[in-house]
Amino acid sequence: MAIIGAIGLGIMGGGITRNLLKAGHTLVVHNRSQCVVDELVSMGAKRASSPREVAEQVEFVFTNLPDTPDVEMVVLGKGGIIEGAHEGLIYIDNSTIKPEAARMIAEKLAAVGVAALDAPVSGGDIGARDGTLTIMVGGTQAAYERALPLFGAIGKKSVLVGDSGAGQIAKACNQIITAAQMVAMAEALVTAQKAGVDPVRVVEAIKGGAAQMWSLDVKPPRLFAGNRAPGFKAYMQHKDLGIVIDTARAYGIPLPMTAVLQQLFTTMLEMGNRELDNSAIITVYEALTGIHLVEPNK
Numbered sequence: 001m002a003i004i005g006a007i008g009l010g011i012m013g014g015g016i017t018r019n020l021l022k023a024g025h026t027l028v029v030h031n032r033s034q035c036v037v038d039e040l041v042s043m044g045a046k047r048a049s050s051p052r053e054v055a056e057q058v059e060f061v062f063t064n065l066p067d068t069p070d071v072e073m074v075v076l077g078k079g080g081i082i083e084g085a086h087e088g089l090i091y092i093d094n095s096t097i098k099p100e101a102a103r104m105i106a107e108k109l110a111a112v113g114v115a116a117l118d119a120p121v122s123g124g125d126i127g128a129r130d131g132t133l134t135i136m137v138g139g140t141q142a143a144y145e146r147a148l149p150l151f152g153a154i155g156k157k158s159v160l161v162g163d164s165g166a167g168q169i170a171k172a173c174n175q176i177i178t179a180a181q182m183v184a185m186a187e188a189l190v191t192a193q194k195a196g197v198d199p200v201r202v203v204e205a206i207k208g209g210a211a212q213m214w215s216l217d218v219k220p221p222r223l224f225a226g227n228r229a230p231g232f233k234a235y236m237q238h239k240d241l242g243i244v245i246d247t248a249r250a251y252g253i254p255l256p257m258t259a260v261l262q263q264l265f266t267t268m269l270e271m272g273n274r275e276l277d278n279s280a281i282i283t284v285y286e287a288l289t290g291i292h293l294v295e296p297n298k
Contacts, residue, residue: 001025002150005054005061006045007074007081008095009036011230012121013064015128016094016154020062021045023153030054051075055084060150061091067239068097075105085112090143092150094135096120096240099165099172099247102138106164115143118164120171121155122178124232126218132156136174138167172247175240179261179278181215182237186282189220193291200224219279223293231277238265238274 001024006017009031017040021027027045030053031037041047048054051074055061061081065071071093075081081091091114093102102118109116117139127133133155137144144160151158161170188206192199200220207216222228241262248255267284268274276283286292 002060003028003058004150005029005048005058006064007031007051007054007061008064008070009033009040010064011125011232012094012128013062014040015125016062016064016121016133017045018043018129019131019154020150025150025153028054028057050079051081052079052084055081055089056086057084059089060147061089063091063093063095065093065095066236067095068101068243071095071097072101072105076108082109082112082114085109085114087113089114090147091116092119092147093117094119094121096171096175096236096243097168098243099138099168100250102168103165106139115140116164117143117147118167119147119151119158120167120174122171122174123155124218125230127155135159136161136167136170138162138164138169168243169247172240172244175237176244176255176258176261178215179237179241179265180257181213182219182278182281183261183264185215185219185279186285189223189282189293190285190289190291193293194289199293215279219277222277223279223282228273228276228280228283230275231279233274234265234268234276234278234280235274237278238262238269241265 003026004020005028007030014036021043028048029037029040029045030048106116117137119135119137121133121135123133131154135151135155135158137160161167189199192202203220244258268281273283
């Protein structure tokens with residue numbers, strides 16, 4: 001069993017950390033909000049007052065944070081992970097951040113003897129809770145192999161995509177498809193409803209055919225029940241699409257559809273729905289058409 005640090009204990013980080021605890025590992029945890037820390041301490045974890053204090057005590061340290069600046073601050077800032085660096089420490093970032101930032105962080109940590117793996121995940125709150133995440137990894141083969149048993153405790157599949165930053169490139173590709181699925185699903189459900197056909201039956205009819213996808217299996221039942229709570233928050237989907245657009249610009253890649261997807265999520269945020277699930281992009285179409293699947297329960 002390993003001694004593991006965990007920093008950032010929200011919807012995703014909290015689920016990941018609980019599964020590492022359940023697997024028998026020793027956890028040292030730190031989070032801005034103390035409620036979840038209290039819960040994890042009651043389950044056997046140890047509390048730490050800073051990222052530095054976490055790093056000093058562990059063999060591996062995981063972060064699950066909202067955005068690139070948050071990761072840079074926690075890793076490289078005052079009282080950060082880098083100040084608690086020691087030979088043999090492996091840093092694993094499950095956040096979704098800019099690929100170039102992941103590479104920069106890996107270089108700075110390597111200079112103090114720490115191996116870094118950018119390891120963003122897919123599978124949402126359900127995957128984090130059930131330990132069925134898909135993990136996209138960038139870094140060295142040696143660090144990946146050391147971390148592999150931990151990935152097995154939190155996910156159903158992990159892939160070493162390439163060197164540092166490659167995991168974040170894979171996640172950017174994932175988020176293009178995820179956003180497209182949410183928008184396509186919203187358009188399909190609104191089309192059925194507006195045309196006077198039961199969207200529940202439409203989903204049942206099409207999800208076993210060529211339209212089958214994870215989103216169509218998981219999201220419609222929640223939408224039909226009026227449940228638009230996250231899940232994966234819309235503002236995070238919007239942030240991730242911004243990373244995709246920035247990455248495309250850096251590499252000279254035309255992504256016209258992704259630009260439209262980002263604008264749709266921008267509209268959703270401007271409607272005041274930033275904290276809802278990304279599948280609640282359907283609210284944009286409901287506003288355009290004047291119909292609702294059900295009265296939403298936020």
